[in-house]
Amino acid sequence: MSLLYHMTSPSVLSRILARSISLRQSALFSKNKDCTFFTRKEIMRLFYRYQDLAPQLVPLDYTSCPDVKVPYELIGSMPELKDNPFRQRIAQVFSEDGDGHMTLDNFLDMFSVMSEMAPRDLKAYYAFKIYDFNNDDYICAWDLEQTVTKLTRGELSTEEVSLICEKVLDEADGDHDGRLSLEDFQNMILRAPDFLSTFHIRI
Amino acid sequence: MLSGGQVNEIIVEVEHVPSGIQSHPSSSQIVPEKTPVNSNSILVSSISDSDVTDSQIFSNRNDKKGKQLLQFATPLKESFALTLHNSENTGLDTPHTSHENIQGQKLIESLITMTSRDRIKAIRNQPRTMEEKRNLRKMVDKEKSKKSRRILELNCCAQCLNSISLAYRRFKNNLSELLNSISLWQKTLKVIGGKFGTSVLSYFNFLRWLLKFNIFSFIVTFSFIIIPQLTVMEKNHLQFTGLEFLTGAGYFTNTVMYYGFYTNSTIQHDNSGASYNMQLAYIFTIGGCLVVCFFSLLFSMARYFRNNFINPHIYSRGIAKLIFCWDFTVTHESAVKLKQKNLSTEIRENLSEILQENVKLTFNQQFIRFSAHVAAWVVSSGVAITCCAAVYYLAENNLQFLANHSNPGAVLLLPFVVSCINLVVPRFYSMFRLVERYEMPRHEVYTLLIRNIFLKISIIGILCYYWLNTVALNSEECWETLIGQEIYRLLLMDFVFSLADSLLGEFLRRIIGMRLITSLGLQEFDIARNVLELIYAQTLVWIGTFFCPLLPFIQMITLFIMFYVKNISLMMNFQPPSKAWRASQMMTFFIFLLFFPSFTGVLCTLAITIWRLKPSADCGPFRGLSFFIESIYRWINTLNQTPSYLWVVWIYQNLIGSVHFFFILTLIVLIITYLYWQITEGRKIMIRLLHEQIINEGKDKMFLIDKLIKLQGMEKRANPTLFTLERRDLEQWGPQRVRQHDAPRDLRFRQSFQEDNPKA
Numbered sequence: 009m010s011l012l013y014h015m016t017s018p019s020v021l022s023r024i025l026a027r028s029i030s031l032r033q034s035a036l037f038s039k040n041k042d043c044t045f046f047t048r049k050e051i052m053r054l055f056y057r058y059q060d061l062a063p064q065l066v067p068l069d070y071t072s073c074p075d076v077k078v079p080y081e082l083i084g085s086m087p088e089l090k091d092n093p094f095r096q097r098i099a100q101v102f103s104e105d106g107d108g109h110m111t112l113d114n115f116l117d118m119f120s121v122m123s124e125m126a127p128r129d130l131k132a133y134y135a136f137k138i139y140d141f142n143n144d145d146y147i148c149a150w151d152l153e154q155t156v157t158k159l160t161r162g163e164l165s166t167e168e169v170s171l172i173c174e175k176v177l178d179e180a181d182g183d184h185d186g187r188l189s190l191e192d193f194q195n196m197i198l199r200a201p202d203f204l205s206t207f208h209i210r211i
Numbered sequence: 212m213l214s215g216g217q218v219n220e221i222i223v224e225v226e227h228v229p230s231g232i233q234s235h236p237s238s239s240q241i242v243p244e245k246t247p248v249n250s251n252s253i254l255v256s257s258i259s260d261s262d263v264t265d266s267q268i269f270s271n272r273n274d275k276k277g278k279q280l281l282q283f284a285t286p287l288k289e290s291f292a293l294t295l296h297n298s299e300n301t302g303l304d305t306p307h308t309s310h311e312n313i314q315g316q317k318l319i320e321s322l323i324t325m326t327s328r329d330r331i332k333a334i335r336n337q338p339r340t341m342e343e344k345r346n347l348r349k350m351v352d353k354e355k356s357k358k359s360r361r362i363l364e365l366n367c368c369a370q371c372l373n374s375i376s377l378a379y380r381r382f383k384n385n386l387s388e389l390l391n392s393i394s395l396w397q398k399t400l401k402v403i404g405g406k407f408g409t410s411v412l413s414y415f416n417f418l419r420w421l422l423k424f425n426i427f428s429f430i431v432t433f434s435f436i437i438i439p440q441l442t443v444m445e446k447n448h449l450q451f452t453g454l455e456f457l458t459g460a461g462y463f464t465n466t467v468m469y470y471g472f473y474t475n476s477t478i479q480h481d482n483s484g485a486s487y488n489m490q491l492a493y494i495f496t497i498g499g500c501l502v503v504c505f506f507s508l509l510f511s512m513a514r515y516f517r518n519n520f521i522n523p524h525i526y527s528r529g530i531a532k533l534i535f536c537w538d539f540t541v542t543h544e545s546a547v548k549l550k551q552k553n554l555s556t557e558i559r560e561n562l563s564e565i566l567q568e569n570v571k572l573t574f575n576q577q578f579i580r581f582s583a584h585v586a587a588w589v590v591s592s593g594v595a596i597t598c599c600a601a602v603y604y605l606a607e608n609n610l611q612f613l614a615n616h617s618n619p620g621a622v623l624l625l626p627f628v629v630s631c632i633n634l635v636v637p638r639f640y641s642m643f644r645l646v647e648r649y650e651m652p653r654h655e656v657y658t659l660l661i662r663n664i665f666l667k668i669s670i671i672g673i674l675c676y677y678w679l680n681t682v683a684l685n686s687e688e689c690w691e692t693l694i695g696q697e698i699y700r701l702l703l704m705d706f707v708f709s710l711a712d713s714l715l716g717e718f719l720r721r722i723i724g725m726r727l728i729t730s731l732g733l734q735e736f737d738i739a740r741n742v743l744e745l746i747y748a749q750t751l752v753w754i755g756t757f758f759c760p761l762l763p764f765i766q767m768i769t770l771f772i773m774f775y776v777k778n779i780s781l782m783m784n785f786q787p788p789s790k791a792w793r794a795s796q797m798m799t800f801f802i803f804l805l806f807f808p809s810f811t812g813v814l815c816t817l818a819i820t821i822w823r824l825k826p827s828a829d830c831g832p833f834r835g836l837s838f839f840i841e842s843i844y845r846w847i848n849t850l851n852q853t854p855s856y857l858w859v860v861w862i863y864q865n866l867i868g869s870v871h872f873f874f875i876l877t878l879i880v881l882i883i884t885y886l887y888w889q890i891t892e893g894r895k896i897m898i899r900l901l902h903e904q905i906i907n908e909g910k911d912k913m914f915l916i917d918k919l920i921k922l923q924g925m926e927k928r929a930n931p932t933l934f935t936l937e938r939r940d941l942e943q944w945g946p947q948r949v950r951q952h953d954a955p956r957d958l959r960f961r962q963s964f965q966e967d968n969p970k971a
């Protein structure tokens with residue numbers, strides 16, 4: 009027994025431990041399976057990724073405390089997200105209280121929507137929420153300015169930024185009320201077939 | 212201004228904003244049409260209801276794909292009208308939760324009526340958090356079990372079907388899990404996408420997709436043709452020298468690689484009674500492969516068309532797309548920084564283009580542009596035709612040339628010339644960019660693609676013509692094997708050239724760009740040219756499978772190696788693309804190119820072979836017949852003898868062989884196409900009208916808001932104290948009356964939001 013312990017590294021041992029708990033967890037994952045676009049195996053893999061973010065916080069036996077939240081700083085340091093200009097908004101949109109701290113459910117939800125199997129409407133809905141910085145259910149000029157600034161990292165001057173926002177509103181605002189509603193946004197996404205493949209985070 | 216009808220509609224809408232007591236008789240009819248606008252106003256009214264209302268908006272979406280969503284969207288619309296009409300809203304001090312309860316109730320009821328597959332899909336597509344989805348599913352299951360308990364006995368048939376469908380679903384789940392686990396190159400693709408973005412990733416995805424075709428063809432031909440042949444293999448008396456790998460001739464001529472090796476007999480082992488007709492197996496296997504490829508291509512093409520087809524008359528400049536279609540797959544820090552810089556550059560260019568849009572070209576400039584286009588087209592077509600003529604001339608004189616030069620490597624001259632043409636001429640076409648100017652950059656890409664595909668398909672066409680007209684008719688030996696060998700050599704030479712180009716050429720270009728002429732910089736991955744090379748190779752493979760059944764296996768190995776070589780070269784020698792490349796549109800076009808000139812050309816060639824040409828007399832499975840297709844005729848004749856297979860004969864004679872059947876079928880298809888075309892035209896008109904209606908409603912909304920603000924301003928000035936008193940009264944009134952007066956308060960909220968907006 010001790011020989012075994014010395015032979016196996018702690019992470020491998022924890023994996024072995026995890027497999028024994030996994031029977032209970034697999035019930036949990038089966039429950040989640042139909043709510044996301046992932047298979048059961050992928051959900052397990054995502055759980056291990058989540059657990060790796062904060063091993064002290066998240067126990068291997070998730071069923072014992074399912075409400076634990078991983079703070080935003082750790083989520084934002086994931087390799088898939090750490091260089092994304094919108095990582096804070098993504099975490100805020102998918103977290104429970106809008107503060108960026110995510111439970112496992114939020115985590116799975118986020119990657120499920122950002123996976124390639126989510127339909128266009130679902131992605132458009134969440135993209136709209138991400139670009140809506142002030143959470144008023146409309147993308148107004150201020151939201152657009154924030155988006156453009158994040159996208160171009162201060163390369164453009166303020167006049168250019170406001171000109172861009174004006175042009176975008178010209179193009180996309182269908183009912184001419186000075187801001188984009190969800191319908192305008194979805195209408196515009198219909199004309200951008202690349203959206204499905206670009207609004208996609210591979211994990 | 213506003214017409215009478217419009218005024219009525221709008222007044223109803225304003226009052227309809229969540230007022231519990233509705234007395235307008237017309238409102239219930241207006242609710243279904245007005246729901247999209249309705250949901251907008253609901254958004255404004257109850258920000259706390261954001262979860263519920265968002266899902267309403269989402270469920271009211273006119274989803275083309277999600278008929279299931281529409282199914283439960285209509286009960287939702289009705290349910291919303293119901294809740295509004297329902298004055299017995301209990302516990303309206305928490306209107307949010309009761310609203311939600313009733314919404315949820317209606318949603319659950321609509322979900323129960325769906326099949327379980329649709330239900331799972333509908334729940335998954337809901338924009339709710341995981342917990343809500345789980346609760347929803349639990350409630351649906353509970354309701355469903357309650358209902359099913361009431362049903363005393365299920366029909367035996369229904370039970371059977373239920374268990375079958377359950378088993379099938381489980382099987383499909385397990386299969387999809389298995390397929391996902393053996394998905395090839397997942398991590399590599401992630402790295403490529405992270406550094407170079409979706410556009411370059413599309414090339415590698417295309418490569419992987421073609422690999423799947425080849426794997427499937429190989430498995431089928433291996434199981435049904437090669438293995439039976441291997442069991443009755445004759446001894447190979449030829450000598451093996453190393454040159455066979457290049458020429459394909461020599462030792463390989465008498466192996467399973469080529470058509471000529473296959474027996475035409477019926478294989479029977481130990482008189483066990485089970486016999487295997489090689490002729491039929493050969494023709495049916497190749498035919499089956501092609502049919503599966505055909506349907507797979509068709510479905511992929513249809514799916515891409517459906518997702519990515521843009522209605523051309525609503526094409527916009529695209530600055531909104533630049534802003535909102537940020538590539539989330541890019542994950543490397545340097546790549547992200549570069550992408551941001553490129554995006555800024557592109558936005559600036561786009562802005563300057565928009566600002567200069569109104570500048571019209573003078574007649575002189577237009578004439579110069581037009582003549583440049585014409586000249587470019589003439590030159591490119593001329594070059595293509597010259598190359599084809601050169602290839603034909605070379606092919607015609609090949610036999611003589613081979614007789615004069617006894618070097619066994621001399622057969623490689625023709626493939627060498629073809630590969631050189633394929634290497635040099637596309638790059639020459641790319642140089643036209645310096646002379647021609649296009650209004651839209653995508654026109655440039657399309658023109659380049661069309662010129663290249665014209666060149667490549669012409670070369671393949673000329674070679675096929677040569678093979679089928681000259682080699683097949685004049686040759687004394689096994690002409691099928693000869694053609695197989697030619698195709699093998701072409702493929703191999705193409706592969707060698709691609710390897711050399713990736714390993715040496717791109718490396719040299721990087722050295723030149725970084726050290727010698729630093730202004731050039733690193734090169735960008737030319738997706739179009741690389742994809743066309745893949746299409747060219749795949750066309751050759753499809754043609755060649757009939758003459759050389761091992762060709763899919765060879766192409767499999769080639770693609771495998773090419774993936775890694777291109778990957779390494781990409782990481783070392785390239786920089787991420789600077790311009791936005793419309794990956795999905797291009798993919799649609801590439802798959803269409805794979806289908807239209809490429810696959811249909813293959814089908815034509817093989818059809819001519821099978822129906823018109825005489826198989827060689829002393830080699831291959833069809834020796835001795837006067838046409839390849841005669842094997843099928845003979846088989847049908849033998850089936851005619853046996854009484855138990857007469858239905859096959861009937862199908863053959865009346866459905867496949869009958870002209871009337873195809874005539875009627877064509878007529879039906881044409882009628883359906885015409886009907887769909889008319890429906891599409893009607894829908895285009897509808898879209899335009901609805902678009903105009905949206906604009907008009909927006910204008911009306913602004914007009915009314917202005918009017919309301921003015922009225923409120925006047926009211927405020929007239930009675931300042933009464934104004935505050937009214938608000939306090941509102942809060943004291945009963946919940947039902949609150950709804951009536953919610954409307955003005957909400958519009959006031961909207962007005963205050965408008966005021967805040969310019970500040971923000």
